[in-house]
Amino acid sequence: PRGGPSGGDGGNGGDVYLEANDQLNTLLTFRYNPEYSAPRGAHGEGSKCAGRDGVDIIVKVPVGTLVKDFETGEVLADFVEPDQRVLLAKGGRGGHGNAHFVSSINRAPRRWEVGKPGQVFHLELELKLLADVGIVGFPNVGKSTLISRISAAKPKIADYPFTTLTPNLGVVDVGDYKQFVIADIPGLIEGAHEGAGLGLQFLRHVERTKLxxxxxxVSSATGRDPIEDYQIITKELKTYREDLANKPVIVVANKVDALDEPERLEKLQHFCHEQNLQFHKTSAVTGEGTKELIHIVAKALEEVAIS
Structure with a gap:
């Protein structure tokens, strides 16, 4: 051909990145928009002009997102810090135009090369809340009321089980510019590790807490024994993951304002003393004992950090 072969190389396809964003707190976006792909590279042009590369795309995920290969279960990324970015899928490589194949033997090649396809992944995203402290317990024991009392979080509160359908996060000010993040984990019940109640979908949020x-x-409204409540929930945590039951724990006797059988509180307190468990009593409704609890938790977190 007049002027010789001049077909430029094709552009590379764009890459797909995942990036942690601390303004996001759910994975709901991916339910409605489950597929993401970066643009392909442009075709090469005459005069040996290479095609433009495809633009990279950055997909935002909440901090605390665990990314797994859906087929193999392999963990590909674990987002624990804001702005953490991971290259997930590399774009395809652009093919070579005919100018690439000119040689002393073949001055006018009609050959070109098709580009290589980019990576494709089928992913499973799992969100694990990042909180310093997790509040666990049976439904309706006052978890949401407590978190609303000691932080600025305003969870839905009502007098029936499973009011909390998603975990709530609150930031607790200790003073002296110190804070900690607390998570109100939806109520667990016996059999939670097998999915009973709201079990399995929320037990994972306990994994990353420090305390x-x-x-x-301790009121008689539930008809349950406080010590048995402790033992059942502890068993559920241990059955789900052995190390969960070994996390530092503070047993908090709540609803002391509605205490009509003082021996219920006394027995629980005695049990905790025997088991060497840290114990505190509060009323999330009236605020009794909640300020002291904040400082007890802050001190316990400092001890965890040292250890």
Missing amino acids: LLHLID
Whole structure:
């Protein structure tokens, strides 16, 4: 051909990145928009002009997102810090135009090369809340009321089980510019590790906490024994993951304002003393004992950090 072969190389396809964003707190976006792909590279042009590369795309995920290969279960990324970015899928490589194949033997090649396809992944995203403290306990023991009392979080509160359908996060000010993040984990019940109640979907949020507040209703309204409540929830945590039951825990006897059988509180307190468990009593409704609890938790977190 007049002027010789001049077909430029094709552009590379764009890459797909995932990036942690601390303004996001759910994975709901991916339910309605489950597929993401970066643009392909442009075709090469005459005069040996290479095609333009495809633009990279950055997909935002909440901090605390665990990314797994859906087929193999392999963990590909674990987002624990804001702005953490991971290259997930590399774009395809642009093919070579005919100018690339000119040689002393073949001065006018009609050959070109098709580009290589980019990576494709089928992913499973799992969100694990990042909180310093997790509040666990049976439904309706006052977890949401407590978190609304000691932080600025305003969770839905009502007098029936499973009011909390998603975990709530609150930031607790200790003073002296110190804070900690607390998560109100939806109520667990016996069999939670097998999916009973709202079990399995929320037990995973406990995994990354440094400390657990085990909230127990000591009023007689439930008809349950406070010590049995503690043992059942502890068993559920241990069955789900052995190390969960080994996390530092503070047992909090709640609803002391509605205490009509003082021996319920006394027995629980005696049990905690025997088991060498840290114990505190509060009323999330009236605020009794909540300020002291904040400082107890802050001190416990400092001890965890040292250890």
